[in-house]
Amino acid sequence: MTFYIAGLGLNEESLTKEIIEVINKSSKVYIETYTVEYPYDLKVFEKSIGKKLLSLDRGAVESEKFLEEAKKKEVTLLVYGSPLFATTHYSLILKCIKEKIPYKVLQNASIKDAVGAIGLQIYKYGKTTSMPTWNTVKNHQPDSFMEIIKENINNKSHTLLLIDIGLGFEDSLRQIKESFDKHGVNEKVVVCSRMGTKEEKMYYGMIEELIEKEVKNPYCYVIPAPEESIHFMEKEALEMIKV
Amino acid sequence: MTFYIAGLGLNEESLTKEIIEVINKSSKVYIETYTVEYPYDLKVFEKSIGKKLLSLDRGAVESEKFLEEAKKKEVTLLVYGSPLFATTHYSLILKCIKEKIPYKVLQNASIKDAVGAIGLQIYKYGKTTSMPTWNTVKNHQPDSFMEIIKENINNKSHTLLLIDIGLGFEDSLRQIKESFDKHGVNEKVVVCSRMGTKEEKMYYGMIEELIEKEVKNPYCYVIPAPEESIHFMEKEALEMIKV
Known part of the structure; x- marks a missing residue:
């Protein structure tokens, strides 16, 4: 009972x-x-x-x-x-x-613990957000997650961006690229795949540099705080996973 | 190896x-x-x-x-x-x-998972911060954690406030009270004790209402986003642990 x-x-x-x-x-x-x-x-x-x-x-x-x-x-x-x-x-x-x-x-x-493996300080993550799958046929391309990302960038916080179930890696990259361009955001991102498993993979780079990577579900992104605001140890950590 | x-x-x-x-x-x-x-x-x-x-x-x-x-x-x-x-x-x-x-x-x-039990949405936590023990003899009362709390309140985010090891519950309440007063913050807080254990306890109220509670180490605080910005289910959840 x-x-x-x-x-x-x-x-x-x-x-x-x-x-x-x-x-x-x-x-x-x-x-x-x-x-x-x-x-x-x-x-x-x-x-x-x-x-x-x-x-x-x-x-x-x-x-x-x-x-x-x-x-x-x-x-x-x-x-x-x-x-x-x-x-x-x-x-x-x-x-x-x-x-x-x-x-x-x-x-x-949870994934919030697992992203510790990237080396960005857990303390410095701002609000989490998630990206839905766009329906390009119906021209339905909601990007409200960008508001959270921009807020976090302004506050020198990292963002954990979760991905809609079923949204493939290449499509998600395309959506992020379009959203970043539209909102004038020009940050590098980390893509994290199968965190906390034997197949864990992390890559840091510009969106267009990530396209060649093989990324399996489940995966998510982390958008680090602006480079000038991050700790030297965090920078060192990102260097380790740079593409 | x-x-x-x-x-x-x-x-x-x-x-x-x-x-x-x-x-x-x-x-x-x-x-x-x-x-x-x-x-x-x-x-x-x-x-x-x-x-x-x-x-x-x-x-x-x-x-x-x-x-x-x-x-x-x-x-x-x-x-x-x-x-x-x-x-x-x-x-x-x-x-x-x-x-x-x-x-x-x-x-x-981690404690970031465990505070899920309060019922505030994990997505909506902003940066985490921590409160050191004040040395009243030397008049050393650092309150930089208030900057994070105020930033999170402005962004409608919840704050996880961790407590220095060794800092007792009553002393920590006094420090928070002084810091809130000094910075003009007037929010209710949640105190969380032994989260994720059989002795887990959560209380929500004004700081002065919490003083009578018996709170064991380890413990931490959560400062919810301003009331007008929180979801009705979060409000319902807080009602359940109100002192």
Whole structure:
């Protein structure tokens, strides 16, 4: 009779002791699959944990039906990365509080921890933003993420730019290039691929220099603070991943 | 012949499968003890992992001597929370790159993940800052953290305010009160204690309302964005932890 919301961390070996214990004692184990493209095979992962995983899409998470089950059973929802990164997931906690369903949050590493590997100071990240997929046919090219990027540049902050699920690397580069040009932003960026996994890759350069890199999903970008405002150790770190 | 820097996550059960494996195969396992007061007994923890833990203070971490050992052996450095949150820890990676010492970063949850439990959107946190202990005898009362807090308030961002190790809760409240008064800031704050552990506590209110709460180390504060700029679900969440 508890709802557990647990973070999977970033790779197939990053389950914590407490999460493994909770999975083992749960009657049902759900896994959230609509906010991320997993960097590992979920069938193999399912086998390795020895428990049937029930996949949940956006509709199912938002319907919150599985919370009803938690009134009678131990139910776990597994989320890639950190369990409360997405707002939708916190709304499950609110429902538990209101309906007096016992719940427990089991933390794990998120992309915000993993980008530490770039060497830019975690303290100096400003607001996070995300880029949707443009629909060029309908001429729908929303670029409100640029407001956050510009605000962060003005405040000498780094920006973590997350990418819509399904948006391929080359298309995302094109969208960023167009947006930067339109808004007069001329910064170098870091592209980060499969952070926290064995296939982790990081490249720093001008957008047009990144095009030749092979970047696998999931990936994201970091736009560093303007060069003149960053610490010498951060500069040294960026040198290490320069294309 | 690898240097592993591994995050402990937030409680004694939050070691990941990959970190347990790495600890088991390491000849030496160090633990960093100068940036945090652990919310659990390190002697008990040491017994539970079945490996001798060698405690490292600031001087020892900065001397980087243990990296020499990693040229010949498997050496692990355990860090509370996320391994690269502190800048000093990234400097170890830089040294590994320069001296061609193989290294691996093993991610885990940090306080930035754990504050997700407050219900304020992770996306909307601005730069993080930290408050040092004031020396009232020498009249040394640095409050540069207020610049970050004010910047974040102006940008409608939340602020994570970390607390100097050793600074007690009542003293920290007094320092915040003085700093807020001096800078004309009149926001409510959240105090978060032992986040990600069984003893996790969160309280939201005016500074003077928090004084009666029993708050254990480690703890931190979150200063929410101004009320008029926050999402209704965030407001609902804050209501749940209001004192």
